[in-house]
Amino acid sequence: MTLQQLRDLVAVITHGGYRSAARALTRSQAGLTKSVAKLEREHEIVLFDRGGLGASLTGDGEQFARYAQAVLLEADRAEQWLQAPRRGRAASVSLGVSIEPSLKLVPSVLEDYRRVLPDVTIRMTHGVSSELIAGVRENRLELAVSRLPADLHAIDLKIEALYESEPVVAARKGHPLARAASLSELGGCDWIVVGDPSQPGANDASIRELFDEHSLGRPRIAAVTDSLFGAVATLVASDCLARLPRTVLDHPLVAGQLVALQLREAPGQYPVALLRKASRPLTREAQTLAAMLTSYARVARGLSQPLGQQRSRLRR
Template sequence: MTISQLRAFVYSVDGGSFTAAAEALGVSQPTISALIRKLEEHHRLPLFIRAGRRLSLTSAGQELLGWARQIVESSVRADEALIELRGLQRGSISLGVLRNANFYFLSEAVEQFQRARPQVQLRLFGQNSFEVVEGVRSGRLEAGVVVLPVPDDELEVFPLIRDEVLWASIHPERVAAPVSIQQIVEHPVVLYDASYSWNDPTRRQLSERAQEHGLRLEPQVEVEYLEAALDLVARGVGDTMVSRAVTQGESFPESIHVAPFDEPMYDTIAFIRRRNSVLSPAIIELIDLISALLRKRAPEDAQL
């Protein structure tokens, strides 16, 4: 098999048709069809179910996809690395970021990176660390910055800093002292990241803490975004969890009070990549920049 055949295969899967793959690669549709046919003939296995308007993978195609994507992306990274060595700063990089990235590094990192590499297209994805992990594992993202814990099979994990998780309420008496999980379940709770629910790393920590005390934490309201949860807390609907970095942002409502947990809880922020993957020089530079910003803003006892 050849890189051209694997590239045609991957782009056909991502685009849903040979026509979409041809458009993405700048070749004719018959060229894509011929490359796929040769790949199938070489292995004597069909890779696609050719029924309907959108391609579907056979079991052989599903088995090949992960390997093919890794080979194709490695070839792209190799090309970009050689381009970088020639001093041509162009191409694109895809990085997954944690939910509250803007409170930690996002705007400043993008600004500094774009000043240094104005010809590099920067693509940042992710609403939740769980989503970022799936993107890195599947190869859609080159690397990611996440909150731990995350499933780490097929991944390399490099912890950077930790940030304390606090409990937030509009009622000052509820957060006048460090808060226990027993106190939390006594009042209505508002939680964000509804789509990911207890797959969210911070929510999972909270749930496990409740289970350790024989309690069950049931949110009164679940919403998608942190900003919506804070607005509901400010309206007295319920209490929520929030990282210390968020409380230090200018947009954090003045009417909301916070307190630590009686057993301190932390979000550990880490860099992840696929095991044994080769990163492009540009994304290594971006990761180094993000790591420096995180460590600059974190207290010494929060650095790992």
């Protein structure tokens, strides 16, 4: 297997077929076809279904394509590093962040990190846990601070638990059911899920953990979004409900617009953790950021105060 074969494969996927890929790359279509066919033959795998409507990825092809794209991304980064001037090379850290740590933990650490390493840029990606973990595994992210899924198979990851997050059921101020005392009173409500839009909202962990534990039927899902802003905007303008971290309701941009329902069946806490790929060495810059995130969370736990109400005074 060669990098050129991987580039040919990704080009066919990106451009929607051999003919378009060949035109974009100014390569012969026959050459691209032979390159991908050789890759399939050498490894006894079928990557494309070749029907009358063109080439579409098989199940194996979809899985392999993610690895191919990750390999090419790292190869391009390595080439850029080699070609950059030795002096003045811009350093950066790629960090993935889910909802709650993006509101308090990371902003609290960022100021002190900038004081220690003022020339380093943090390239921050916001997303749901599944997307961030995939980003770490595919080498698109060096670090991720995210909710730790209960069913995560983490043999290829290094994980450090940071703190426990407290979720609440949130509704707009003045919601007709703002004084509800039990989940059973909310069965007729529509729900907003902050999660992976490609997955059924009723199967999201925030819904399963909340309703299945109390043997209640799954609620109606009005929308699934990976945008916290989109979820908050929808909640404020409707009678929908959502399970959100309590820190969202305390944030200055949201405070006073949403309320937490005081339910007997309080949602259980869940761990927020720092994740990285076990086989990928961290740069000095990424090591420093990981150490500061871990130290800040440890100090916050020790003082038993919500993250963000303290000023981080961490050093390398």
